[in-house]
Amino acid sequence: MIGADQLPRVLHGATGRPLTLAQHDEVFGPLGHAPSLDELRDSGLTGHGGAGFATWRKAQLIGDQRGHTKFVVVNAMEGEPAAHKDRTLIGANPHLVLDGAEYLAGVVGASRIAVCVSRDNPGTINHLQHAIHERERRTRRATSLELHTPPWRYVAGEESALVHWLDDNESLPQYRPRRPHVLRIGHAPALVDNAETCAHVGLIARFGASWFRSLGTETSPGSALVSISGAVSRPCVLEVAFATPLRTILARAGADRDPWAVLLGGYGGAWLDARHLDTPYDNDALAPLGSSVGAGVIIVLPKSGCGVVETQRITRWMANESARQCGPCAFGLPALADDLARLTSNGRDAAAARARLVDRCSAIEGRGACRHPDGVVRLVRSALEVFAEHIEDHVRGRYCAASHSSHHVAAVPSLEREAELVWE
Template sequence: MTDMLTPVLSDNWDTERPWTLESYEQTGGYAALDTALGMGQDAVIDLVKESGLRGRGGAGFPTGMKWGFIPQGDGKPHYLVVNADESEPGTCKDIPLMMASPHTLVEGVIISSYAIRANHAFIYVRGEVLHVVRRLQRAVQEAYLAGHLGQNIHGSGYDLELTVHAGAGAYICGEETALLDSLEGRRGQPRLRPPFPAVAGLYAAPTVINNVESIASVPCIVRNGAEWFGSMGTEKSKGMTLYSLSGHVKRPGQYEAPLGITLRQLLDLAGGVREGHELKFWTPGGSSTPILTAEHLDVPLDYEGVGAAGSMLGTKALQIFDETTCVVRAVLRWTEFYKHESCGKCTPCREGTWWLVQTLARLEQGKGSEQDLENLLDTCDNILGRSFCALGDGATSPITSSIQHFRDEYVRHLTEGGCPFDHAASTLFAPAGATA
């Protein structure tokens, strides 16, 4: 039985200047790189496959299997692209990781690039995080000077260039094929698949795109082995991961635990919902994952458990809302976000999200009728699964799940002719004892 919390990725965050190469090497940094270079590429891929590591960016696709799709000996350049465009509402794990310990990511990039036989890797980081960009730039510079990057790394004959690339503000660029278009200097719009990026990705060459946390998990797997990694987590969701608690909890923040911990356990560690209030609804993995309620406190937070509860583990972004929060207001705001961020390529998403906002805004103001709820569900039905990427699908999640769990609250807006909630009571600076 493992401990309730198992800091691995976050283990050095409280050390002295952990973002520096000196500090990272003092805690064993870059030793895994030597191990990996000694193993050979295919053995590294096999190890990551065997570890059961699944993508931490939301989809949970097995990382090693993704690497295995890269054709070998094809004579084309290969690329590794790290998706550091963390923008899913509620998601806030990769940014603190890169801020505190950018070398964990850089070491992971070098090992992963080596495994897939890439000689150029990119970290595509969202532009709106200046200090994280600074720390990444510095870490990459330090790694070059120390011979961890560049020509003939550690005398192995392996060469790797690593470029830090700042985005410019577009949620859609977190979608892997939109990210590739963006990295090619274009509008970030998703591509039709197939071909998949493993065959035709960046510059139409074989490309692996992985989330920051996935790549940052590689060095510890190389260091400690697949069995060690699998000793944490559940049968099909192995290892430790960063859970991010936010919202109406006493101690919001990052909790690194084995996959399969429950929200009840996490809330207990976080001191519970804020004083005098109770849990109303929560997202298991960002705004694109259907909302859950207090009924789901004991759902194991792994890929299978959350899936069985009708949602998705996503990015493990646990946004907690107490009973002062109006669910219609919350869902309207998310929907406005999806409308704003829809890239416009596919009609169902571009037009559908616009209509969703119109209908929801009317409901929130207490106008319209109950038929509008059916219209919302019908519109969602016409968006879901009908576009190139999952942005439109994500836009439907909060709507369908909130109507499922809180239909009465939508109706209350109609019967009371407006929002029945006092929004001030939800704020962090609400006067003590304020209620809805």
Template sequence: MELPEARWLEAARLTAGLDRHQRLDLAAHHRVHPPLPRPGRDGLLALAEAVGLAGRGGAGFPFARKARATLAAVDRTGLPPVIVVNGAEGEPASAKDKVLLARAPHLVLDGACLAAAAFGAEEIVVGVTAGSPGEISVPAALAERELPCPARTLCVPERFVSGESGALIRAVNGLPAIPAPLKARAAGGGKGGVRRRPTLLSNAETLAQLAVAARLGPDAYAAVGTADEPGTVLLTVNRPGADPLVVEVPAGTRLGPVLHACGVQPGAGVLVGGYHGAWLPPSDALDAPLSRAGLADLGGTLGAGAVVTLPDDTCPLGETARVAAWLAAESAGQCGPCKRGLPVAADALAALAAGAAEPAVLEDIRRALGAARSGGACSHPDGTARFLLTALDVFVEDVDAHLSGAGCGRPVQGLLPLPPVKGTRLEVDRSRCTGHGLCAVLAPDLIRLGPHGYPTSTGIPVAPWQEHDARRAVNQCPALAVRLRHRA
């Protein structure tokens, strides 16, 4: 798997040495980075609080607060904690954690080992996506170094929800890598932790930042960034027609200069935060500060640091509809918003993009996504709703053009990154279909009927939790018009 090029603006901290080394083994790591201090429990907590270290996986939760909650559970139960490194990056538009684990694995392991030593951990578990470079790089790095406790690598399936914190904890416990149906905090142990132990779970970049802060100290660490969010952030800048770039920039840097340095134009709109992020109009995007607070003021989110632009020569609604269908199929299917809300919104958006929707379709989409934002069992419905609702707002002129039936006149070039088509699809042969409608009764989460009683879609992604109903629809179709197709 070819990894994106790594660059930096102003300060190379996480990316230090990557201009000279394809991968930093332990010897190269020691040449690039100074010796690592070993603060104790209180010192490490004080350091994390002094630099305002927050999670870099999307949620932005303060590291010190999470660590204190974990240690409170340790003191209460007498059980040693488990350190879990979340490098299971299921976001197609993001590659920053893959680059860290593949090219600078010891920087991530430095942070994990600091926490393990300071907090008396029982084990370190590094979660990576199956088939990613980290599957080879991380075990090799673990074998090179002294560790404060046993450590291992865990591979999880390449799915969008596999990187959700609860999904990764379940995978470590030997369960399917999907979000838990009932939320439970990992820090408290019990049902939410690894083997019911207090568990400190942090994103790969977060722990790499902890290692950088330990080496620099609070004052030097805060020499770049903003007063409230010191340090740097890692971005994945996706470039239309070219490979993405992983770029390290000081927090608070304006997005415009970053796009310019990467040779990217804002085009019709800029997505910040990936497919759980928000679209920004070009006028706002260029001056948008790359910090959690700065983007929140614009209605956006830094999320996983993925940045995607759409050029003016592709249909933005068609591009968004492709991703909406993929996100709907990537859900865990454990709650109403995922089972019904996201598929309904994805179908309606596809109809809008095709110029085959009634004016009421916008209300249908907003209603479905509004319910998704408030009632999901995990963050997937809420993040997907933000992605789709902001697209409707930013591309409002295109929405109007497609509602008129004429459309925007631009093709869908498939520029928003998605993984190769895999898994199972339910296909409807319209030459055979006679409109019995039985398929929609047997598989209501997959097949919806149009005004004349025929399925509205002919190729439908099937999530694992939907396969039983899909097979029923295939087996009982009187016209033999429905079939399943598998792609490895």
């Protein structure tokens, strides 16, 4: 048993190699609880993929569907370039993720589990293949475990895109009402949960809801994996208790002690001024600052960097990742990236570009089929606020060394690679 206030939890027993099924049994012990929606609800677990939706509510919605084969879909696509948490987790404890998926299948009455990993992540694919074979060898299973490898794109991991691809279509987000909404593969209702969410379920299945709640807060119970990069001496994935002060988390990664800002939540997240680094890492504390935990990504921007340049690079990349189905996304995101570039080039058009950015954000927000453009709008708005003084310097034509540097903190896959990718 893992002690109630002990960390790590989902990375418990990590050795640098994935635990075999026998090692996993030894480290974590047997599954103690029969699948129970009540246990999930009492745990207060929310999704760790980005949206933070209550796990039990999604499960209840699918459990209430009658008369069909059902799926549990494990989303390990991890489309955020700065995110490494799901592959780190699967590289350590793949069976914990599968335990959680099987528990969820029991809760909703699913007979099929589809585990989805991007096809250009061969290491994670190998780990999962091996883990699935181990489980198949051990018992004849009532629930089938299938590994799927969709193509990698940022939006391919969006849950409606994933389900659409599993239904033999392109990996494009689908038009649908706001949540909650039943996703289907063919006619089969599908519960989609992030890989880390499943691992936490695997622990709740053993140790129960009250154990789970012994870390974190009432509304953000438990722990979370965080991918930390940028101005840090040890880029890493850490498991932290919710409500840990951001400054404490950053110290563990050897972060610059006097940074300018941090990007929280991923490329659809928001910049947070370093004045707020004593804020607890949980959504309730971060929301008044316009920020959130999101996809569990923290990027540290040093004072020698330029938040406008970083935002421009990310926005350009996110514009290229648009599925180009919706006008505000297909045309609006490149226009945002163009205006950010005009700002950083200190040209005569910089002041007009700043004004246009505000208007464009309002015109784009809420008008895509998925939340991809809303994430970019959130990022750009936060940059306009957090870097307002520095933007004024750009508008006045003051020299910014960082905008002429090739050193950046936000990892952006190359545009050459973008050109090679096709939708399928």
